[in-house]
Amino acid sequence: MIKTEHLTKHYGALKAVDDVSFQVVPGEVLGFLGPNGAGKTTTMRMLAGFVAPSSGSASICGHDIASDALAAKTALGYLPEGAPSYGEMTVRRFLDFIADLRGLEGARRSARLDHVIGNLHLSPVLGQTIDTLSKGFRRRVGLAQAIVHDPPVLILDEPTDGLDPNQKHEVRTLINDMARDKIIVISTHTLEEVDAVCTRAIIISRGRIVADDTPAGLAARSRYHNAVSMQLAEPGQLELARAAVAALPAVARVEVSEREARVTALPQPGAMIFAAVSELAASTGLKLKELHLEAGRLDEVFRTITA
Amino acid sequence: MHNVGIITRRELASYFATPLAYVFILIFLVLANAFTFYLGGFYERGQADLTPFFTFQPWLYLFLIPAISMKLWAEERKSGSIELLMTQPVKLWDAVLGKFLAAWIFTALALGLTFPLWLTVNYLGSPDNGAILAAYLGSLLLAAGFLAIGSCMSALTRNQVVAFILGVVVCFAFLLAGFPLVLDLFRSWAPQPLVEAIASLSFLTHFESIVKGVIDVRDLLYFAMLTGFFLLATAVTLELRKDL
Numbered sequence: 001m002i003k004t005e006h007l008t009k010h011y012g013a014l015k016a017v018d019d020v021s022f023q024v025v026p027g028e029v030l031g032f033l034g035p036n037g038a039g040k041t042t043t044m045r046m047l048a049g050f051v052a053p054s055s056g057s058a059s060i061c062g063h064d065i066a067s068d069a070l071a072a073k074t075a076l077g078y079l080p081e082g083a084p085s086y087g088e089m090t091v092r093r094f095l096d097f098i099a100d101l102r103g104l105e106g107a108r109r110s111a112r113l114d115h116v117i118g119n120l121h122l123s124p125v126l127g128q129t130i131d132t133l134s135k136g137f138r139r140r141v142g143l144a145q146a147i148v149h150d151p152p153v154l155i156l157d158e159p160t161d162g163l164d165p166n167q168k169h170e171v172r173t174l175i176n177d178m179a180r181d182k183i184i185v186i187s188t189h190t191l192e193e194v195d196a197v198c199t200r201a202i203i204i205s206r207g208r209i210v211a212d213d214t215p216a217g218l219a220a221r222s223r224y225h226n227a228v229s230m231q232l233a234e235p236g237q238l239e240l241a242r243a244a245v246a247a248l249p250a251v252a253r254v255e256v257s258e259r260e261a262r263v264t265a266l267p268q269p270g271a272m273i274f275a276a277v278s279e280l281a282a283s284t285g286l287k288l289k290e291l292h293l294e295a296g297r298l299d300e301v302f303r304t305i306t307a
Numbered sequence: 308m309h310n311v312g313i314i315t316r317r318e319l320a321s322y323f324a325t326p327l328a329y330v331f332i333l334i335f336l337v338l339a340n341a342f343t344f345y346l347g348g349f350y351e352r353g354q355a356d357l358t359p360f361f362t363f364q365p366w367l368y369l370f371l372i373p374a375i376s377m378k379l380w381a382e383e384r385k386s387g388s389i390e391l392l393m394t395q396p397v398k399l400w401d402a403v404l405g406k407f408l409a410a411w412i413f414t415a416l417a418l419g420l421t422f423p424l425w426l427t428v429n430y431l432g433s434p435d436n437g438a439i440l441a442a443y444l445g446s447l448l449l450a451a452g453f454l455a456i457g458s459c460m461s462a463l464t465r466n467q468v469v470a471f472i473l474g475v476v477v478c479f480a481f482l483l484a485g486f487p488l489v490l491d492l493f494r495s496w497a498p499q500p501l502v503e504a505i506a507s508l509s510f511l512t513h514f515e516s517i518v519k520g521v522i523d524v525r526d527l528l529y530f531a532m533l534t535g536f537f538l539l540a541t542a543v544t545l546e547l548r549k550d551l
Contacts, residue, residue: 048394051550073396080394084387086317088324100313101395129324145391 001025002047002153002183006056009042009207016042018207019056024200026152029179031198031215032187035306039207040187041081044157047185048078060153074102077151079159083142087131091122091141094130095148102149116144119174135162143171147178154178156186160193172196191298194218205306219296221304223253227266227294228277233287235261244284248276264294310397314405315412322413331375335417338367343424355432360424361442361518365482365511368453373474375414376457377467379406380545384465393549403542407458414450418443438520445517448530449510453478455537462544478510481533485509508533 002024009017017039024030032040045051047058049069057064063071085094095116099109117123120140125133130141139162146154159175160168175184175197188194194201194215201218203211211218219225232241238256241263246254250271255264267273274293281288322328339360343349347359383389392402428434453474460473483489485506493502506512513526 045390045550048390050390050394070396070398073394076394078394080387080390082387084391086321086388087386088321089317093320097313097317098395101310101397103396 001062002058002060002185004043004047004056004058007043007046007053007058008055009039009046009051010054015207017046017053020204020207020209021056022202022209022212024183024185026181026183027179028200029175029184029186029198031194031201032185032204033189033191033194033201033302034187034204036189038204038306040204041157042207043204044078044155044185044187045080047155048076048080049073050080075151075153077146077149077154079142079146079154079156081157082161083139085130085138085141085145088129090127090129091133092126094141095122095144098145099148104149112148112150116148120144121170136164136167139163140167140171143174151182153183154185156184158188159186160188160190168193191302194298203302203305210305211301215298216295218301219298222294222296222298222301223266224264224294224300225296226272226274227264228274229262229264229290229292229294230277230281230286230288231290232261232263233289237286238263240284241281241286244280244286245277248273248280250276261289308401310401311405311408314397314402315409318406318409319412322409328413331371332417332420335367335371336420338371339364339421340424342367355428355434357424357428357434357439357442358518360421361446364446365449365514368450369475369478369482372414372450372453373457373460373471373478375410376454376474377461377470379410379458380462380541381464381467381470385467389549393545399542399545403458403538403545407454407538407541410454410458411447411451414454415447418446418450435520441520441522442518444522445514445526448517448527448534449514451534452481452510452530452537455534455541456481459537459541459544462541481508482510485512 005021007017007020008015020039020043032043034040042051046053047060047065049065049072052066057066059065060072061075063075065072089097095113099113104112117126120143122137122140122144125137130138133141139159143156143159146156160171163171172193175186178184179197179199186193186197198215201211201213201215202209203218230241232238235258238258238261242254242256245251245263245265248265250268250273251265252268253266255266256262257264265273265277278291281291342363343360347362349359352359380389383392393399425439428439429436456477457470457474460477461467461470463473464470480489486509490502490506493505513529516523517526
């Protein structure tokens with residue numbers, strides 16, 4: 001379990017992290033969201049034992065990060081922001097070095113090394129120095145380093161930054177595979193990632209936690225939660241559709257996109273309007289390309305909360 | 308202690324992963340020999356010993372040792388790898404010691420490669436090999452002191468050039484602590500015991516007595532304590548501010 005209590009970090013007059021308390025239990029994948037400079041990285045650095053908190057405390061699997069730092073670090077796999085490593089080393093030597101520091105020995109050592117090299121597709125670059133690798137490979141070497149000792153807790157600072165869509169998908173699959181028995185905390189800018197891997201999301205802004213919820217719960221805060229969006233086959237019907245939808249009693253607002261020939265109906269709080277809108281479309285004779293119910297837009301929630 | 312060895316091995320390998328190690332050793336050997344034969348008058352003296360070689364050693368170290376030590380921590384800070392290292396289950400002291408040992412072993416290797424000089428004096432005459440051995444030991448201790456100072460200066464900054472200049476300046480101050488250049492700064496205002504204490508910190512005084520072949524416990528203790536002090540200062544600096 002990860003537990004933080006009133007974790008605070010000042011840099012001079014600047015409060016980088018301000019009274020942050022949360023707990024994460026095994027099986028949870030916590031997404032850490034927030035604008036740049038919100039305090040995500042500083043919080044993760046404190047958990048990883050790289051930055052000392054100004055006040056407050058945190059523990060990893062019951063080991064206090066200040067008084068029992070070595071035990072806390074042993075239980076932890078950590079990918080620092082930007083995946084720094086030793087550029088002059090080859091991938092093979094670098095992973096060997098980390099395995100040594102992590103105290104891996106014998107059969108387990110080779111099994112774990114084979115496992116991470118296979119899972120992160122590092123075989124083709126094992127003999128290359130890290131300096132010569134592409135950004136995507138460097139990130140994967142950083143991930144390999146974080147998971148080589150199979151830690152119960154993983155803290156990954158922007159694990160998919162700089163990866164192409166295929167690589168992102170692979171890393172997310174890897175995280176999902178590990179999620180069952182581990183505690184995972186990831187930070188990200190990419191909101192689709194929250195939907196793809198996280199069971200819970202904390203949004204942090206100016207050092208403070210401003211939201212702590214499931215991805216679905218966050219999406220439900222959106223104005224677009226349960227909104228109905230329809231795309232018309234004939235753009236000429238746009239005005240007809242808008243007027244008809246706006247006349248429905250449970251509809252609070254209607255948004256029209258002429259470029260996409262799309263009409264989006266936002267419901268009154270708590271109202272379900274999908275059935276009403278779809279009946280309306282049939283009775284008014286609208287020709288639809290597409291009709292769907294929106295769960296809510298995370299990016300819109302994110303902007304509203306952190307602005 | 309196990310981790311010290313792992314870190315030392317990684318660091319040593321990293322020296323030889325780039326041309327830096329070879330360039331350094333080459334320059335060290337060329338300069339050491341040039342000083343010995345031209346400035347030291349190796350042949351003209353007509354004595355079979357290595358005094359000309361060891362006399363110039365401190366001045367050679369003054370610029371070459373900070374060139375080795377400047378990268379110890381500044382490079383880790385610059386590349387961000389310090390975050391990786393400090394979040395492994397490694398004691399800070401193990402990392403400080405491991406890096407220092409790697410730099411020291413590397414210096415010892417460069418120093419060891421001056422052995423043809425030793426062969427030469429033995430070919431030309433019959434020198435006091437015990438005294439030469441003592442002088443090599445003194446030289447190694449001097450290098451340890453310089454490296455520890457350099458390690459501390461490197462931990463203060465993420466800029467290797469700054470680390471180099473700070474290293475040279477502080478090493479220079481310690482080198483000449485017993486000489487008017489440094490002492491005059493203190494004489495006008497500091498009490499006499501303090502001036503004497505500063506004078507006793509001089510590298511040169513302690514080094515020269517070892518080079519003469521006299522291994523005094525006080526000289527050994529001096530270098531050990533000085534090295535220990537600056538390694539401790541390195542650790543404290545890092546502990547105070549890892550994310551510079």
